[in-house]
Amino acid sequence: MKIYFVYILECSDKTYYTGFTSNLTGRLFEHNSGKNLDSYTFSRRPLHLAYYSEFTNVELAIDTEKQIKKWSKAKKEALINGDYDALPNLAKKKFN
Template sequence: MKQSYVYILKCSDNSYYTGLTSNLTNRLEQHETGKHKESYTYSRRPVQLVFYAEFTDITLAIQTEKQIKKWSRAKKEALIDGDYAALPNLAKKKFKT
């Protein structure tokens, strides 16, 4: 089965970029060398790989990438830090009382 990877890069401006690829090493090199001038990371180099997950089901990988892209910065950082217990609470909307 072909592997897919969902990954998160930390950019030089401290923003996060979430992507999907079938060749993580090659894709990281493309980000680092600025191969695609129109890409989000081009003007935010250097970038650092801070998280990745492997998938054998491309459909699940695509769903995961889309889900992570919608997450808050705090939730992405909990994932990066491996603080999986915090993820459900970070998904809850905070209401003013």
């Protein structure tokens, strides 16, 4: 059974990068080594693995990555910190 990972990196500028891979160790090495000069993470190294989740269903992993990429920084931080109760409230739009 193949395992897939959705991960969140904390960049040196305190932003987050969300990605998907089937080789987490190799992908982290690529990010930190600066393999791709045009990548979001290249100028934001060093990077820290802040969160990851494992999946056996590739479609679910890809859908989860796309969903997390749309989240606010606060919602990503709640996920990273394991504050799952806060996630629904952070998803609600605030109207004045």
